[in-house]
Amino acid sequence: xxxxxxxxxxxxxxxxxxxxxxxxxxxxxxxxxxxxxxxxxxxxxxxxxxxxxxxxxxxxxxxxxxxxxxxxxxxxxxxxxxxxxxxxxxxxxxxxxxxxxxxxxxxxxxxxxxxx
Amino acid sequence: xxxxxxxxxxxxxxxxxxxxxxxxxxxxxxxxxxxxxxxxxxxxxxxxxxxxxxxxxxxxxxxxxxxxxxxxxxxxxxxxxxxxxxxxxxxxxxxxxxxxxxxxxxxxx
Numbered sequence: 682x683x684x685x686x687x688x689x690x691x692x693x694x695x696x697x698x699x700x701x702x703x704x705x706x707x708x709x710x711x712x713x714x715x716x717x718x719x720x721x722x723x724x725x726x727x728x729x730x731x732x733x734x735x736x737x738x739x740x741x742x743x744x745x746x747x748x749x750x751x752x753x754x755x756x757x758x759x760x761x762x763x764x765x766x767x768x769x770x771x772x773x774x775x776x777x778x779x780x781x782x783x784x785x786x787x788x789x790x791x792x793x794x795x796x797x
Numbered sequence: 798x799x800x801x802x803x804x805x806x807x808x809x810x811x812x813x814x815x816x817x818x819x820x821x822x823x824x825x826x827x828x829x830x831x832x833x834x835x836x837x838x839x840x841x842x843x844x845x846x847x848x849x850x851x852x853x854x855x856x857x858x859x860x861x862x863x864x865x866x867x868x869x870x871x872x873x874x875x876x877x878x879x880x881x882x883x884x885x886x887x888x889x890x891x892x893x894x895x896x897x898x899x900x901x902x903x904x905x906x
Contacts, residue, residue, distance in 0.1 A: 687839070713892070724885060724896045725840070774839055778892070783828050783847055786894060788839040 683709050685777050687789025695797055696767060702760045702792045704775030711777035714758035715786065716750060719772045731758050765796045809903045816873040818900040820886035821866075827889045829862055829869050834883045834899075843871075843884075878906045 684707040692700050704714055713732050717725040729745075731737040731752035739745045747769075749761040758777075762769055772793055776786035810816050820829070828847045832840040846853045846862045846869070853860045859872040873880055881904045887894040 685839075715893070722901075724898050727893065727895075730893060772837075776840075780892075782892075783845065783889075785830055785842040785845050787842065788832075790839040791837070793837070 683707075683777070683787040685711075685775065685787045685789045687775050687792055689792060690790060691793040691795070693795045693797065694765065697764055698796075700762045700765055700794060702762075702773055702775070702794075704758045704760070704777065704789050706756050706777040706787070709777075709779055709787075710755040711758075712755065712780035713778045714752055715776045715778070716748070716758075716760050717774045717776070719774060719791075721772075725774060728760075762794065765794070767796045770794055770796045806898060807901045807903075809905065810876055812876060812878055812904055812906050814876055816876050816880070816902055816904075818871045818884055818886075818902070820869045820871070820897050822869075822886075822888045822895075822897075823867065824888070824890055826864075827891075829860075830887045830889060830894065831858075831860060831869075831871050832885045832887060834885065836882075840885065873902075876902075876904045878904050880904050 686705045688703045716728045718728050719725050727740050728743045729737045729739045729750050731750045733752050733755050737750035752758040772791050774791040776788045778786045830845045831843045834840050844855045844860050846860050857874045862869045883899045883901050885899045886897045
């Protein structure tokens with residue numbers, strides 16, 4: 682099956698630090714990548730949708746200046762949590778889609794972000 | 798928006814038993830997908846059923862879709878300890894997925 686690599690798998694850093702998370706599709710071209718946030722024992726909440734070469738579309742309530750998304754190529758999207766604070770601590774998951782209809786998304790293994 | 802809703806949310810069964818989970822949604826869909834998530838990991842795609850399909854099988858998995866009732870079910874037959882995970886349904890309405898709350902399934906060896 683399709684492979685999506687997400688890095689790093691966990692990050693612990695001080696408040697005020699900016700953290701970059703990478704999401705790579707290893708064996709297919711991902712025209713669209715998605716970024717989700719998941720709190721403990723809860724479902725996935727879509728944060729934003731990014732299409733290669735264009736600006737990301739953010740969901741309501743998600744601060745675009747706080748969560749910077751770049752989708753520079755068909756295999757790489759990055760999420761940067763700027764000036765992270767403890768309330769940004771969460772599990773962040775990316776997924777990639779080929780853009781074809783009726784095809785599943787392929788998920789990375791997630792990044793556990795802990796802000797002290 | 799999160800529109801899928803699974804019921805029940807927690808299920809504990811003995812190995813070898815069947816596990817059934819339900820999911821309901823509110824709007825029209827292109828397809829409905831089921832995913833599994835092991836603790837602390839990403840999601841693994843299990844099965845996708847299109848809006849014009851009523852039933853689909855994949856190994857020990859059986860998914861049904863009733864678009865008139867806007868509901869779906871996932872059946873895992875002959876469960877194994879390795880099936881212990883959280884299971885999410887997700888509806889695809891415009892190439893964006895809306896996830897349900899998830900079912901935590903524990904299979905006791």
